[in-house]
Structure formats: structure tokens, C-alpha cells
Amino acid sequence: MSKKKTNVTVHDLARELNLNASSVSRALNDHPRISVETKQRVLKLAKKYNYKLNKAAYTLRTGKGKTIGVIVPRINRFFFSNAIHGIEEIAASQDYNVIICQTLDSTTKEMKSIKALLGDKVDGIVASITPDVEAKNPYAKCCANYKEVVKSQTPLVFFNMVCEDFKVSKVVVDDELGGFMGTEHLIQEGAKRIALLSGQTHLNIYYRRLEGYKRALTRHGYPIDESLILDGDLTEHAGYECTRKLMAMQNPPDAIFAVTDYLAIGGIRFLKRNGYEVPGDVLVCGFMNEPFNDLLQPSLSSIEQHSHQMGQTAAEMLLDEVMRPKKNATAQTVVLTPELMTRHSSSLEKSVLTPG
Amino acid sequence: MSKKKTNVTVHDLARELNLNASSVSRALNDHPRISVETKQRVLKLAKKYNYKLNKAAYTLRTGKGKTIGVIVPRINRFFFSNAIHGIEEIAASQDYNVIICQTLDSTTKEMKSIKALLGDKVDGIVASITPDVEAKNPYAKCCANYKEVVKSQTPLVFFNMVCEDFKVSKVVVDDELGGFMGTEHLIQEGAKRIALLSGQTHLNIYYRRLEGYKRALTRHGYPIDESLILDGDLTEHAGYECTRKLMAMQNPPDAIFAVTDYLAIGGIRFLKRNGYEVPGDVLVCGFMNEPFNDLLQPSLSSIEQHSHQMGQTAAEMLLDEVMRPKKNATAQTVVLTPELMTRHSSSLEKSVLTPG
DNA sequence: AGTATGAAAGCAATCGATTGCTTTACTAAA
DNA sequence: TTTAGTAAAGCAATCGATTGCTTTCATACT
Numbered sequence: 001m002s003k004k005k006t007n008v009t010v011h012d013l014a015r016e017l018n019l020n021a022s023s024v025s026r027a028l029n030d031h032p033r034i035s036v037e038t039k040q041r042v043l044k045l046a047k048k049y050n051y052k053l054n055k056a057a058y059t060l061r062t063g064k065g066k067t068i069g070v071i072v073p074r075i076n077r078f079f080f081s082n083a084i085h086g087i088e089e090i091a092a093s094q095d096y097n098v099i100i101c102q103t104l105d106s107t108t109k110e111m112k113s114i115k116a117l118l119g120d121k122v123d124g125i126v127a128s129i130t131p132d133v134e135a136k137n138p139y140a141k142c143c144a145n146y147k148e149v150v151k152s153q154t155p156l157v158f159f160n161m162v163c164e165d166f167k168v169s170k171v172v173v174d175d176e177l178g179g180f181m182g183t184e185h186l187i188q189e190g191a192k193r194i195a196l197l198s199g200q201t202h203l204n205i206y207y208r209r210l211e212g213y214k215r216a217l218t219r220h221g222y223p224i225d226e227s228l229i230l231d232g233d234l235t236e237h238a239g240y241e242c243t244r245k246l247m248a249m250q251n252p253p254d255a256i257f258a259v260t261d262y263l264a265i266g267g268i269r270f271l272k273r274n275g276y277e278v279p280g281d282v283l284v285c286g287f288m289n290e291p292f293n294d295l296l297q298p299s300l301s302s303i304e305q306h307s308h309q310m311g312q313t314a315a316e317m318l319l320d321e322v323m324r325p326k327k328n329a330t331a332q333t334v335v336l337t338p339e340l341m342t343r344h345s346s347s348l349e350k351s352v353l354t355p356g
Numbered sequence: 357m358s359k360k361k362t363n364v365t366v367h368d369l370a371r372e373l374n375l376n377a378s379s380v381s382r383a384l385n386d387h388p389r390i391s392v393e394t395k396q397r398v399l400k401l402a403k404k405y406n407y408k409l410n411k412a413a414y415t416l417r418t419g420k421g422k423t424i425g426v427i428v429p430r431i432n433r434f435f436f437s438n439a440i441h442g443i444e445e446i447a448a449s450q451d452y453n454v455i456i457c458q459t460l461d462s463t464t465k466e467m468k469s470i471k472a473l474l475g476d477k478v479d480g481i482v483a484s485i486t487p488d489v490e491a492k493n494p495y496a497k498c499c500a501n502y503k504e505v506v507k508s509q510t511p512l513v514f515f516n517m518v519c520e521d522f523k524v525s526k527v528v529v530d531d532e533l534g535g536f537m538g539t540e541h542l543i544q545e546g547a548k549r550i551a552l553l554s555g556q557t558h559l560n561i562y563y564r565r566l567e568g569y570k571r572a573l574t575r576h577g578y579p580i581d582e583s584l585i586l587d588g589d590l591t592e593h594a595g596y597e598c599t600r601k602l603m604a605m606q607n608p609p610d611a612i613f614a615v616t617d618y619l620a621i622g623g624i625r626f627l628k629r630n631g632y633e634v635p636g637d638v639l640v641c642g643f644m645n646e647p648f649n650d651l652l653q654p655s656l657s658s659i660e661q662h663s664h665q666m667g668q669t670a671a672e673m674l675l676d677e678v679m680r681p682k683k684n685a686t687a688q689t690v691v692l693t694p695e696l697m698t699r700h701s702s703s704l705e706k707s708v709l710t711p712g
Numbered sequence: 713a714g715t716a717t718g719a720a721a722g723c724a725a726t727c728g729a730t731t732g733c734t735t736t737a738c739t740a741a742a
Numbered sequence: 743t744t745t746a747g748t749a750a751a752g753c754a755a756t757c758g759a760t761t762g763c764t765t766t767c768a769t770a771c772t
Contacts, residue, residue, distance in 0.1 A: 009758055020722045025759055035720060052475060056421070057758030059412035060727045067453075076441055081432040088431075088456060092472075097423075097455055100444060119408060120453075236651065265651050272653065292648035295592060295621050297628065365728055376752045381729055391750060413728030416757045715771085722765070728757105735752070742745080 008049040017041055028053075053095075059121075067097045068318060069117035071127040073105050078291055079307045080128070083159065086311025087126055094319050096123070103130040111145045118148065124155035124318045126311075129163055131203055155321040159314040160307075161205060169321065170333040171314045175205045178303040178338035179212025180219075182257045182285045185301070185340055187220050189347055191255030191283050194222070195246050197239055197263040198231035206231070209259045209287065228253055239266025247274070254282055255346075261286035261293060261302055268300070268345065284345040298344035306336050364405040373397055384409075409451075423453045424674060425473035427483040429461050434647055435663045436484070439515065442667025443482055450675050452479070459486040467501045474504065480511035480674045482667075485519055487559055511677040515670040516663075517561060525677065526689040527670040531561045534659040534694035535568020536575075538613045538641045541657070541696055543576050545703055547611030547639050550578070551602050553595055553619040554587035562587070565615045565643065584609055595622025603630065610638055611702075617642035617649055617658055624656070624701065640701040654700035662692050 010024040017024070019038070027034045027042035028051075034042075045051075059065045070087055072080040084100060091098045099122060101113035110130045117125055129146070143163045149156045150166065159171040186194050196213050199206035214224050227249065230242040239258060243266065246253055258264035264286030271278050278284055278298055286293065289304040313334050321330070366380040373380070375394070383390045383398035384407075390398075401407075415421045426443055428436040440456060447454045455478060457469035466486045473481055485502070499519045505512045506522065515527040542550050552569050555562035566585070573580055583605065586598040595614060599622065602609055614620035620642030624634050632638050634654055642649065645660040669690050677686070 007758095010760095011758075021758085022723080022760070023721055025761090026721090029760090033720070038720080054416070054758050055476070056412045056415035057727090058760080060410070060416050060729095061758080061760050063727080065412070074441075075431070075444075076434060076437040078432060078434070081437040085430075085432055085458065088458070097453070097476075099453055100440075100456070102441065102444070116448075120411070262651075269653070290648070292646070292651070295618075295648070296651065297625070297653055363728095366730095367728075377728085378730070378753080379751055381731090382751090385730090389750070394750080410728050413757090414730080416759095417728080417730050419757080713772105717768105717770075719768090720766085723763085725762090726760085730756085732755090733753085736750085738747100738749085740745100740747075742743100 069122040082307040083311035086308040087315040090315035128160040157318040173305040175208035176212040179209035183216035186255040193253040194255040195228040195253035197258035236266035239263035243267035243270040301343045301346035304339040425478040438663040439667035442664040443671040446671035484516040513674040529661040531564035532568040535565035539572035542611040549609040550611040551584040551609035553614035592622035595619035599623035599626040657699040657702035660695040
């Protein structure tokens with residue numbers, strides 16, 4: 001900001017060391033053509049004067065911005081703000097800046113964000129795709145969006161909600177396992193008939209949670225009753241309505257596993273309002289582990305997705321790709337292990353010890 | 357990113373228009389020394405080729421980074437992620453980038469963030485200070501932190517939690533009014549003895565909420581009973597404990613106003629666990645309007661602080677300062693009006709219509 | 713001795729926009 | 743007709759780091 005020649009440049013260092021700026025630059029970048037001795041002299045002086053790379057000059061010359069872009073639906077959703085936190089940490093540690101874009105759940109805005117980031121010539125992009133809920137195949141369109149990124153050769157890493165067809169690195173939580181864990185937990189707590197409040201099962205993450213649910217049932221010798229599997233919106237309201245339907249069955253469930261905490265909360269609301277005890281009559285477990293689950297009554301059991309770590313990992317992978325020479329087709333997928341967070345809503349025992 | 361000469365430069369435009377790059381640059385910047393006619397020709401071609409300023413070159417030449425820094429305690433708190441959303445919007449609209457720093461509630465990290473941003477030569481900083489809760493006067497130390505910013509001449513705008521001693525622009529919500537509104541609301545709902553669960557009252561925002569509380573009581577002819585005013589941590593636990601104390605009084609309150617939703621939630625938990633009805637026996641109102649207040653049982657009334665708008669306004673003021681020539685001492689303070697969000701916890705009527 | 717070999721470092725151009733200082737080309741005043 | 747005056751635009755340097763191409767030595771080899 002200030003006009004003062006406050007910052008040391010390679011030229012300053014070069015002058016003092018009786019070297020040329022180019023040599024200083026090479027020394028700082030550990031270029032093999034500079035002698036070890038010179039490198040040490042340069043490094044020492046650089047430290048002494050607290051030399052800092054001028055990012056603008058670097059970018060102008062190299063075209064690399066030392067900046068990564070992040071695209072998420074909304075930054076004020078806990079999951080994403082937490083992931084961004086992780087991304088920021090890693091980026092900052094490598095002296096990279098982060099530009100955050102929100103799609104506000106619109107694929108049109110998603111496209112705009114992508115164009116903006118590519119226009120800014122970011123060095124890479126970390127993204128959780130915005131599914132087009134209107135489309136039959138929600139992935140089709142957004143995949144199309146990200147084709148631009150691939151075309152531009154910009155390194156790309158997906159996290160959370162990913163595009164399967166792209167040969168890029170991905171970080172996801174093991175949704176199948178999450179579905180399994182939650183279901184098995186309910187079984188272990190004594191549930192006999194477990195309903196699943198699902199999201200749209202053509203969305204990969206919800207489909208996989210459904211699979212995990214089925215695997216747990218099968219593993220424990222429970223039948224899979226399709227009438228206990230409902231899908232739709234992810235809202236609290238949807239949870240309320242689905243639960244109403246479920247409890248109206250002749251043979252209603254004694255446990256509800258929801259793929260989202262909001263769904264679970266809606267379910268609990270219906271149950272409480274209609275005289276059912278949670279967990280006394282019906283056990284409930286959600287998914288996402290929203291920070292307020294602890295505050296609910298009863299507190300809501302859930303599956304933690306480690307969003308913070310997800311962000312960190314995604315950023316690490318991206319920066320690795322950005323800085324490493326492009327060894328082709330290194331796309332790898334990191335799968336994080338979800339964690340069951342047991343609270344009152346799914347545990348009679350807990351509930352007795354420390355009531356709601 | 358890509359090496360292709362994908363971006364149009366002033367030189368490209370100049371060549372095509374038979375002009376000099378400097379003239380093109382001046383035309384684009386609406387410099388008075390360029391004829392209107394030429395400006396129009398340039399602008400037209402720029403539009404045609406979708407000319408975009410090369411930020412790196414601009415920054416290198418001018419020292420201005422077209423970047424603003426944001427410092428907040430944590431970006432995954434809804435209030436802040438929401439404010440950041442607002443800041444991003446405004447910044448993006450002016451082609452500014454945003455660098456986000458978190459202090460994680462540590463004044464030491466706050467200092468680091470400040471140094472990092474100043475090192476990055478950001479054009480300005482938007483900050484919500486991180487009070488040092490250990491210190492007797494929590495403002496003293498953080499104010500010290502921000503002195504660096506002022507020294508460096510970097511434009512600075514505070515929001516939410518501000519440093520009173522600085523002659524810089526500020527955006528805050530009218531906490532006094534918020535305190536007043538919440539209290540008056542409880543009075544109107546029939547409360548006779550209203551307790552206040554406060555934060556540390558040497559923190560300005562809590563002090564002002566306290567003042568508003570007192571003003572409302574006085575205005576309505578209620579006595580101010582100091583024994584009904586408790587302060588301390590802002591945790592749910594603190595809310596629980598304080599409420600326990602309150603209800604143990606011979607003359608317990610029939611309403612609780614908490615300066616934070618977490619405090620209120622703790623209070624409600626105590627009440628429910630001990631056989632009190634909310635709102636039947638005790639009315640409760642919080643402050644912050646956390647997004648999950650709607651999900652609680654009963655849903656929690658609260659004071660909305662318009663964090664999104666706060667971010668927008670702060671960013672607008674900052675960019676104004678950044679772009680305007682430094683007319684000295686223009687520091688202004690914008691005070692936003694809080695909003696009462698009535699829900700079940702404070703309203704018998706609501707509660708009856710649509711039970712908890 | 714004479715040249716090949718190569719390590720170490722210097723030179724100068726480059727990236728794109730900006731800006732102080734000219735130059736150009738008229739018009740108005742003397 | 744000459745000169746001052748001015749509007750319009752060009753020239754060239756600059757910001758700091760990078761990098762292809764040389765240059766400079768010095769050691770090795772025939």
C-alpha cells in the first residue's frame with residue numbers, strides 16, 4: 001500500500017551480494033545452476049532483510065497467480081465454511097491466496113463463478129458441485145460446467161459432491177459407510193424396523209448412504225422393506241411429512257435414519273408433537289453432524305463428515321498438483337471415514353443417564 | 357494459467373486502433389486528456405474483445421492490489437460467514453478480491469493476520485476485533501493490534517465488534533436498541549420480572565444491550581433489579597447455570613432475555629428439565645438469531661443483527677475509502693437497526709396457535 | 713599447448729499497465 | 743507572419759521476478 005520502498009527486492013539483495021538479480025532469483029528458487037555457497041549467502045541475506053516475493057511481479061512474469069479458487073454452494077453453511085477453513089489453512093501455509101465463490105445453489109451462478117476464476121487465472125480450483133435439482137440427471141449439467149475447467153488445463157479437485165465422470169482428484173467421505181454406521185448403530189440400540197429418510201437417490205451421496213443402509217440391514221439379517229424408504233427434499237418440512245406417513249403405517253418403524261439432520265429434526269418434531277417419545281418410542285439418527293445437534297432436545301445423533309479435514313485434504317491435493325509437474329492422469333480419490341456421533345436421540349441408555 | 361495468449365492487452369487494442377498503449381490505458385481510465393471520441397472507440401473495442409485488466413500488471417505498477425483483507429474470529433460462525441458473504445458480494449462487484457483471515461479467538465493470531473495482510477499490501481481491511489477475554493480491558497490489546505494498520509495508512513473499517521478509540525469507519529448494529537426491543541417485547545408479552553443473561557459487560561456490545569434492557573424496563577415503569585442481571589460466559593452451560601440460580605430465588609423471573617442464543621438455549625434446557633414450561637411459565641428471548649433457532653423446541657425468539665448487510669455495508673465503506681482520495685477524517689459510523697424475530701419461546705399466543 | 717567441457721553467474725528481454733515527459737498539430741493572439 | 747497556447751496522443755521508463763542465451767573462468771583431456 002504505502003509508497004515507501006518498504007519491501008526488499010531481488011535487486012536489493014543482488015546489489016549487496018555483488019550478484020545479479022537473476023542469480024539471486026535462481027538461488028531463492030534452489031535452481032541447480034547456482035552454487036551451494038551462493039545459495040546460502042542469498043538465503044541468509046534474504047532472511048536477514050525479510051525478503052518477500054512480490055506476488056504481482058511473479059504473477060505477471062509467470063502467469064501463475066499463487067491463488068486458488070473455491071466454489072461451493074454457500075459459504076454460510078456450516079459444512080462449507082468449515083471446509084473452507086481447512087482450505088484456507090493449507091493455502092496460507094503455502095503462501096497461496098484463496099478466492100471464494102458461491103453458487104447459491106444455482107448452476108448458472110456456478111458457471112459464472114467458473115468463468116470468473118478462469119478469468120482470474122487461478123492456479124487451481126477446489127469445488128463441491130452444485131447439483132441441478134431440476135434436471136433429471138443433476139450431474140449432467142454441472143459436469144458440463146466443469147468441462148471448461150478441464151479444457152483450460154486448470155488443476156481441479158472436487159470434494160464432497162463430486163463429478164464421477166471427471167478424471168480429477170476427489171475427496172469424499174465414505175457415504176456408504178456412513179449409511180452403514182448409522183443403521184447398524186440403530187440396530188444395536190435395539191431397533192427392529194428402521195426407516196430411511198433419503199435425499200434424491202440419483203444424487204450420488206444419497207444413493208451411497210442408501211446402499212450403506214441396506215448393507216447394514218442385510219448384514220444383520222433384517223429384511224429390506226422398500227416402504228420404509230422415502231426420499232425427497234432435504235428440508236425439515238419434508239422430514240416432518242415423511243415421518244407422518246411412516247407413522248401412519250400399520251407397522252410403523254421404531255427407528256428413523258435420515259440422510260440429513262434437517263430431515264431428522266423434522267421427523268423428531270412430528271414424533272414429539274404426536275406423543276411419541278424420542279428415543280423412547282422411536283430412535284432417530286441424522287447425518288451431517290450440524291453444530292447445533294447438541295442443542296436440540298433430544299440432542300441429535302448424527303454422522304460426522306469431517307468437513308474441515310476434507311477441505312484440508314482437497315487443498316493439499318490441489319496444491320500438490322499445482323506445484324508438481326503435470327505427471328498425467330494422477331487423479332486419485334481420497335475417501336475419509338465418517339464418524340458416528342451418538343447422542344440422546346438414538347440411545348435409550350444415554351437418555352436415561354442424562355435426560356434430554 | 358494456460359500459456360496461450362488468451363487475454364487481450366492494452367497493446368492489442370492499441371495496435372488495432374492505431375493508438376499507443378498509454379492512450380488506450382488512459383482512455384479506459386477515463387483520463388481527461390483523451391478525447392471523448394477516442395475513449396468511445398477504445399471502450400467499444402475493449403468490450404468487443406472482452407478486455408480484462410491484468411491485475412498482476414496493475415498491481416506491480418501501482419502497488420495497489422485490488423484486494424481487501426477480512427479479519428474475523430472464525431469463518432464458520434454463522435454470523436461471520438454471513439457477513440463475509442456480504443463483503444464478497446460487494447468486493448466482487450468492484451473487481452476486488454478478498455483474503456480472509458481467522459483469529460480463532462486469539463489476539464496473537466489476530467496480530468499475525470494483520471501482519472500478513474499488511475505484508476500482502478492489501479488495499480484495505482475489514483475487521484471484527486477479537487477481544488482478549490483474559491485481559492481486564494479486552495479492548496486495550498486488540499486496539500494495539502490494529503494500531504499497526506492505522507500506522508501503515510491502510511484503510512480500515514470495523515464491523516460488529518469495534519475499537520472505539522480509532523477514528524475509522526464502523527458498522528455496527530444498534531445493540532442498545534436490540535436490548536430494548538427484546539426487553540420490551542417480553543414486557544408486552546406479559547412478563548413482570550425479566551432477567552438478563554449478559555456477556556461480560558465491559559465488552560461494549562454487551563454493555564449496550566444491558567443499557568437497552570434497562571431503558572425498556574424504566575420506560576415501562578419496571579424497577580431495575582440488579583439481582584436479575586447475571587453475566588459471564590456466552591456458553592450454553594453458562595446459560596443453564598445462571599438460570600438455575602435465577603429460578604432458585606425466592607422471587608424468580610418470569611422471563612429471561614439472553615444476549616446470545618446459546619445462553620438462552622442453556623436457560624431453556626434448565627427450565628424444561630426442571631418442569632417449567634417455556635413459554636408457559638417463563639418467556640425466553642435470545643440474541644443473534646442463529647439459523648437453528650427455528651428448529652429448537654420451543655423455537656427461540658431472538659434479535660436479528662443483519663450480518664449479511666453488515667458485511668455489505670462495511671465493504672462498501674471500505675472500498676469507498678480505498679478508491680476515493682484520502683479526504684482526511686471521514687470516519688463515519690453506520691448503525692444498523694436490529695430486528696425482533698418473534699417465535700414460540702417468548703409468545704404464548706404463537707405457542708397456542710402452533711404448538712412448539 | 714590448444715581445445716573441449718562444464719560449472720557459475722551475468723545480460724537483457726519479458727510480462728501488462730501506468731505515468732511523467734515530450735512531440736505533434738492546430739488555433740488564437742500579437 | 744510569427745509565436746504563444748493548448749488539446750491530443752506518443753515515447754519510454756518503471757514496477758519485480760523470471761528465463762533463454764551468453765560470457766567468464768577454470769579444469770580436464772588429447
